[in-house]
Amino acid sequence: MNNRPMFLNLLQISFPITAIASILHRLSGILIFLLLPFLLYALQLTVSSEQSFQSLQKFLSINWVKFTLWGSLSAICYHLLAGIRHILMDIGLGESKCMAKISAAITILFSILLAVLIGYKLC
Amino acid sequence: MLKTATGLGRSGLQDWLWQRVSAVIIGFYTLYVLQFWWLSSTHSYESWLSFFTSSFGKIFTLTTIVAIAVHAWIGMWTITTDYIKCLAIRLSAQLCIIFSLFFYIGWGIVILWH
Numbered sequence: 001m002n003n004r005p006m007f008l009n010l011l012q013i014s015f016p017i018t019a020i021a022s023i024l025h026r027l028s029g030i031l032i033f034l035l036l037p038f039l040l041y042a043l044q045l046t047v048s049s050e051q052s053f054q055s056l057q058k059f060l061s062i063n064w065v066k067f068t069l070w071g072s073l074s075a076i077c078y079h080l081l082a083g084i085r086h087i088l089m090d091i092g093l094g095e096s097k098c099m100a101k102i103s104a105a106i107t108i109l110f111s112i113l114l115a116v117l118i119g120y121k122l123c
Numbered sequence: 124m125l126k127t128a129t130g131l132g133r134s135g136l137q138d139w140l141w142q143r144v145s146a147v148i149i150g151f152y153t154l155y156v157l158q159f160w161w162l163s164s165t166h167s168y169e170s171w172l173s174f175f176t177s178s179f180g181k182i183f184t185l186t187t188i189v190a191i192a193v194h195a196w197i198g199m200w201t202i203t204t205d206y207i208k209c210l211a212i213r214l215s216a217q218l219c220i221i222f223s224l225f226f227y228i229g230w231g232i233v234i235l236w237h
Contacts, residue, residue, distance in 0.1 A: 044234045050168040
């Protein structure tokens with residue numbers, strides 16, 4: 001084990017697309033965990049009174065807030081799609097290496113598409 | 124077999140199952156909220172309020188908050204165990220995560236039944 005060559009330059013290692021899909025799943029999961037208090041606070045504002053509902057709507061129309069919201073919703077969509085891919089593999093669909101690569105690419109492409117759609121809806 | 128990995132299920136296999144079941148609940152809830160956001164033409168306060176505070180909305184929302192806590196705990200446990208090697212830092216981080224997740228469940232109940 002100790003005699004094996006080690007090459008861990010993160011800038012030069014080329015990751016297979018399945019590894020990228022996996023690390024994005026983890027990163028989006030951490031991001032969503034950090035978002036939870038903001039989501040709960042937003043829910044609280046929207047249901048507590050009409051005034052706070054409208055003030056949140058106003059807040060969400062600020063450009064940088066909109067951009068943050070877009071990023072958050074995109075992360076949620078990616079996490080959801082990557083999760084569906086996982087469950088499909090759990091029931092035995094697309095477990096081969098080749099299919100895993102294809103489904104990883106489909107997951108990433110679909111979430112980019114959804115991110116564009118959400119951006120369009122938010123504009 | 125790994126015994127009581129996260130302390131949530133009685134085995135690693137049970138954690139795996141909890142993660143999947145909670146994921147499915149959260150997934151359906153996401154679709155439920157998304158279709159409302161996408162299809163609702165008015166986005167008025169009244170329609171939003173009744174969407175979340177109807178009996179069904181309350182129960183589904185609280186179930187999802189609990190599912191999120193379960194799901195986030197298994198996920199964050201896995202990630203902290205993978206990347207934080209120092210035991211003291213890892214346990215402190217995991218304690219903070221558990222504390223915040225319990226806090227979110229309580230907060231969710233307060234929001235829905237205020």
